[in-house]
Amino acid sequence: GDSVTQMEGPVTLSEEAFLTINCTYTATGYPSLFWYVQYPGEGLQLLLKATKADDKGSNKGFEATYRKETTSFHLEKGSVQVSDSAVYFCALRGTDKLIFGTGTRLQVFP
Amino acid sequence: DGGITQSPKYLFRKEGQNVTLSCEQNLNHDAMYWYRQDPGQGLRLIYYSQIVNDFQKGDIAEGYSVSREKKESFPLTVTSAQKNPTAFYLCASSIREYGNQPQHFGDGTRLSIL
Numbered sequence: 001g002d003s004v005t006q007m008e009g010p011v012t013l014s015e016e017a018f019l020t021i022n023c024t025y026t027a028t029g030y031p032s033l034f035w036y037v038q039y040p041g042e043g044l045q046l047l048l049k050a051t052k053a054d055d056k057g058s059n060k061g062f063e064a065t066y067r068k069e070t071t072s073f074h075l076e077k078g079s080v081q082v083s084d085s086a087v088y089f090c091a092l093r094g095t096d097k098l099i100f101g102t103g104t105r106l107q108v109f110p
Numbered sequence: 111d112g113g114i115t116q117s118p119k120y121l122f123r124k125e126g127q128n129v130t131l132s133c134e135q136n137l138n139h140d141a142m143y144w145y146r147q148d149p150g151q152g153l154r155l156i157y158y159s160q161i162v163n164d165f166q167k168g169d170i171a172e173g174y175s176v177s178r179e180k181k182e183s184f185p186l187t188v189t190s191a192q193k194n195p196t197a198f199y200l201c202a203s204s205i206r207e208y209g210n211q212p213q214h215f216g217d218g219t220r221l222s223i224l
Contacts, residue, residue, distance in 0.1 A: 043200050043215035098213055102152035
Protein backbone atom coordinates (compact mmCIF):
# COMPACT_ATOMS: atom_id res chain seq x y z
CA GLY A 1 0.00 0.00 0.00
CA ASP A 2 0.90 3.67 -0.10
CA SER A 3 3.43 4.84 2.48
CA VAL A 4 5.68 7.75 3.46
CA THR A 5 9.12 7.48 5.02
CA GLN A 6 10.82 10.40 6.76
CA MET A 7 14.26 10.73 8.27
CA GLU A 8 14.32 10.23 12.01
CA GLY A 9 14.95 13.20 14.24
CA PRO A 10 15.65 15.20 16.08
CA VAL A 11 17.48 17.41 13.65
CA THR A 12 19.50 19.94 15.64
CA LEU A 13 20.84 23.05 13.90
CA SER A 14 22.25 26.43 14.73
CA GLU A 15 20.41 29.51 13.57
CA GLU A 16 21.06 30.39 9.89
CA ALA A 17 22.13 26.83 9.04
CA PHE A 18 20.84 24.99 5.96
CA LEU A 19 18.03 22.51 6.52
CA THR A 20 17.15 19.32 4.69
CA ILE A 21 14.54 16.85 5.89
CA ASN A 22 14.30 13.79 3.69
CA CYS A 23 10.99 12.29 2.61
CA THR A 24 10.40 9.40 0.24
CA TYR A 25 7.15 7.76 -0.72
CA THR A 26 5.64 4.63 -2.19
CA ALA A 27 2.42 5.02 -4.12
CA THR A 28 0.53 3.92 -7.19
CA GLY A 29 0.14 6.74 -9.66
CA TYR A 30 1.19 10.29 -8.89
CA PRO A 31 -0.41 11.49 -5.69
CA SER A 32 -0.31 15.04 -4.39
CA LEU A 33 2.39 15.58 -1.77
CA PHE A 34 2.36 17.83 1.27
CA TRP A 35 4.52 19.12 4.10
CA TYR A 36 2.80 20.02 7.36
CA VAL A 37 4.31 21.70 10.42
CA GLN A 38 3.24 21.23 14.04
CA TYR A 39 4.27 23.71 16.73
CA PRO A 40 4.18 22.55 20.37
CA GLY A 41 0.67 21.94 21.68
CA GLU A 42 -0.99 22.82 18.38
CA GLY A 43 -2.56 21.09 15.41
CA LEU A 44 -0.91 20.70 12.02
CA GLN A 45 -0.60 23.58 9.56
CA LEU A 46 -0.08 23.12 5.85
CA LEU A 47 3.40 24.37 4.95
CA LEU A 48 3.52 23.63 1.22
CA LYS A 49 2.27 21.21 -1.42
CA ALA A 50 3.00 19.88 -4.90
CA THR A 51 0.47 18.21 -7.13
CA LYS A 52 2.52 16.77 -10.00
CA ALA A 53 6.02 15.70 -10.95
CA ASP A 54 8.66 18.47 -10.99
CA ASP A 55 6.34 20.88 -9.16
CA LYS A 56 8.10 22.94 -6.48
CA GLY A 57 6.10 23.94 -3.45
CA SER A 58 7.36 26.90 -1.42
CA ASN A 59 6.30 28.93 1.59
CA LYS A 60 8.04 30.98 4.31
CA GLY A 61 11.45 30.21 2.85
CA PHE A 62 10.83 26.44 2.78
CA GLU A 63 10.90 24.55 -0.52
CA ALA A 64 10.27 20.98 -1.71
CA THR A 65 10.36 19.53 -5.22
CA TYR A 66 8.23 16.57 -6.35
CA ARG A 67 10.79 14.12 -7.78
CA LYS A 68 9.06 11.28 -9.61
CA GLU A 69 12.28 9.52 -10.58
CA THR A 70 13.48 9.22 -6.98
CA THR A 71 9.98 9.21 -5.38
CA SER A 72 11.09 11.96 -3.05
CA PHE A 73 9.84 15.26 -1.67
CA HIS A 74 12.66 16.58 0.51
CA LEU A 75 12.07 19.75 2.54
CA GLU A 76 14.76 22.44 2.42
CA LYS A 77 15.38 25.90 3.85
CA GLY A 78 18.44 27.98 3.26
CA SER A 79 18.65 29.67 6.66
CA VAL A 80 16.66 28.39 9.63
CA GLN A 81 15.48 30.49 12.55
CA VAL A 82 14.76 29.56 16.16
CA SER A 83 11.08 30.06 15.38
CA ASP A 84 11.25 27.18 12.86
CA SER A 85 11.63 24.72 15.74
CA ALA A 86 8.70 22.31 15.33
CA VAL A 87 7.77 18.85 14.08
CA TYR A 88 7.52 18.48 10.30
CA PHE A 89 5.32 15.86 8.62
CA CYS A 90 5.49 14.69 5.03
CA ALA A 91 2.22 13.34 3.61
CA LEU A 92 0.71 12.01 0.40
CA ARG A 93 -2.91 12.04 -0.69
CA GLY A 94 -4.15 8.48 -0.98
CA THR A 95 -7.68 7.42 -1.84
CA ASP A 96 -9.98 9.42 0.45
CA LYS A 97 -7.31 10.14 3.06
CA LEU A 98 -3.86 11.51 3.76
CA ILE A 99 -1.01 9.17 4.60
CA PHE A 100 1.54 10.73 6.96
CA GLY A 101 5.15 10.03 7.75
CA THR A 102 6.14 9.71 11.40
CA GLY A 103 7.35 13.30 11.65
CA THR A 104 10.79 14.87 12.11
CA ARG A 105 11.50 17.15 15.05
CA LEU A 106 13.63 20.20 14.22
CA GLN A 107 15.42 22.05 17.01
CA VAL A 108 17.14 25.33 16.14
CA PHE A 109 19.46 26.96 18.67
CA PRO A 110 20.61 30.60 18.64
CA ASP B 111 -12.43 33.61 10.01
CA GLY B 112 -13.15 30.10 8.82
CA GLY B 113 -11.58 27.22 10.63
CA ILE B 114 -11.90 24.12 12.76
CA THR B 115 -12.70 24.32 16.46
CA GLN B 116 -11.93 21.46 18.78
CA SER B 117 -13.10 21.38 22.38
CA PRO B 118 -12.18 20.96 25.08
CA LYS B 119 -8.44 21.58 24.83
CA TYR B 120 -7.79 19.23 27.78
CA LEU B 121 -9.98 16.35 28.89
CA PHE B 122 -9.71 13.81 31.68
CA ARG B 123 -11.40 10.43 31.69
CA LYS B 124 -12.11 8.14 34.58
CA GLU B 125 -11.89 4.39 34.22
CA GLY B 126 -14.99 2.94 32.56
CA GLN B 127 -16.23 6.30 31.36
CA ASN B 128 -17.10 7.37 27.83
CA VAL B 129 -16.02 10.86 26.78
CA THR B 130 -16.89 12.87 23.68
CA LEU B 131 -14.55 15.22 21.85
CA SER B 132 -16.13 18.00 19.84
CA CYS B 133 -15.09 19.09 16.34
CA GLU B 134 -16.86 21.88 14.45
CA GLN B 135 -15.88 23.45 11.12
CA ASN B 136 -17.22 26.45 9.25
CA LEU B 137 -15.22 25.88 6.06
CA ASN B 138 -18.14 24.20 4.27
CA HIS B 139 -15.97 21.10 3.80
CA ASP B 140 -17.63 17.79 2.99
CA ALA B 141 -14.95 15.52 4.46
CA MET B 142 -13.89 15.32 8.09
CA TYR B 143 -11.30 13.17 9.86
CA TRP B 144 -10.15 12.14 13.33
CA TYR B 145 -6.53 11.30 14.07
CA ARG B 146 -4.72 10.10 17.14
CA GLN B 147 -1.16 11.24 17.87
CA ASP B 148 1.05 9.57 20.46
CA PRO B 149 4.36 11.05 21.67
CA GLY B 150 7.10 10.70 19.09
CA GLN B 151 4.76 9.07 16.60
CA GLY B 152 2.95 10.15 13.50
CA LEU B 153 -0.77 10.51 13.01
CA ARG B 154 -3.02 7.48 12.90
CA LEU B 155 -6.46 7.71 11.31
CA ILE B 156 -9.37 6.72 13.58
CA TYR B 157 -12.47 7.51 11.50
CA TYR B 158 -13.35 9.65 8.52
CA SER B 159 -16.50 10.90 6.88
CA GLN B 160 -16.89 11.98 3.27
CA ILE B 161 -20.48 13.12 3.57
CA VAL B 162 -23.24 13.66 6.12
CA ASN B 163 -24.70 10.47 7.64
CA ASP B 164 -21.81 8.36 6.35
CA PHE B 165 -18.44 7.47 7.87
CA GLN B 166 -15.72 4.83 7.54
CA LYS B 167 -13.31 3.21 9.94
CA GLY B 168 -9.68 4.22 9.71
CA ASP B 169 -6.67 2.25 10.84
CA ILE B 170 -7.38 2.24 14.60
CA ALA B 171 -11.18 2.50 15.02
CA GLU B 172 -11.56 -0.03 17.84
CA GLY B 173 -12.78 1.60 21.06
CA TYR B 174 -13.99 4.74 19.27
CA SER B 175 -17.30 5.84 17.73
CA VAL B 176 -18.39 8.83 15.65
CA SER B 177 -21.47 10.43 14.17
CA ARG B 178 -22.01 12.84 11.30
CA GLU B 179 -25.49 14.25 11.59
CA LYS B 180 -24.50 17.71 10.38
CA LYS B 181 -22.00 18.81 7.76
CA GLU B 182 -20.15 21.08 10.18
CA SER B 183 -19.89 18.65 13.12
CA PHE B 184 -18.02 15.35 13.60
CA PRO B 185 -17.85 14.38 17.30
CA LEU B 186 -15.64 11.52 18.47
CA THR B 187 -16.55 9.34 21.44
CA VAL B 188 -13.77 7.52 23.24
CA THR B 189 -15.48 4.54 24.83
CA SER B 190 -14.49 2.51 27.87
CA ALA B 191 -13.44 -0.22 25.44
CA GLN B 192 -10.43 1.91 24.44
CA LYS B 193 -7.91 0.69 27.02
CA ASN B 194 -5.16 3.17 26.23
CA PRO B 195 -6.89 6.43 25.38
CA THR B 196 -4.20 8.86 26.58
CA ALA B 197 -3.15 10.77 23.46
CA PHE B 198 -3.48 13.99 21.49
CA TYR B 199 -6.55 13.91 19.22
CA LEU B 200 -6.69 15.96 16.04
CA CYS B 201 -9.70 16.70 13.86
CA ALA B 202 -9.32 17.75 10.22
CA SER B 203 -11.49 18.61 7.25
CA SER B 204 -11.05 18.96 3.50
CA ILE B 205 -12.84 19.48 0.23
CA ARG B 206 -13.82 16.01 -0.85
CA GLU B 207 -13.65 15.98 -4.58
CA TYR B 208 -10.08 16.95 -5.44
CA GLY B 209 -7.02 14.91 -4.58
CA ASN B 210 -4.77 17.93 -4.44
CA GLN B 211 -6.70 19.65 -1.67
CA PRO B 212 -5.02 19.73 1.73
CA GLN B 213 -6.59 18.93 5.05
CA HIS B 214 -7.14 21.72 7.57
CA PHE B 215 -6.56 20.86 11.22
CA GLY B 216 -7.93 21.98 14.55
CA ASP B 217 -5.68 22.69 17.54
CA GLY B 218 -6.34 19.31 19.13
CA THR B 219 -7.67 17.86 22.37
CA ARG B 220 -5.32 16.25 24.86
CA LEU B 221 -7.00 13.34 26.64
CA SER B 222 -5.60 11.90 29.87
CA ILE B 223 -6.71 9.20 32.29
CA LEU B 224 -7.43 10.06 35.92
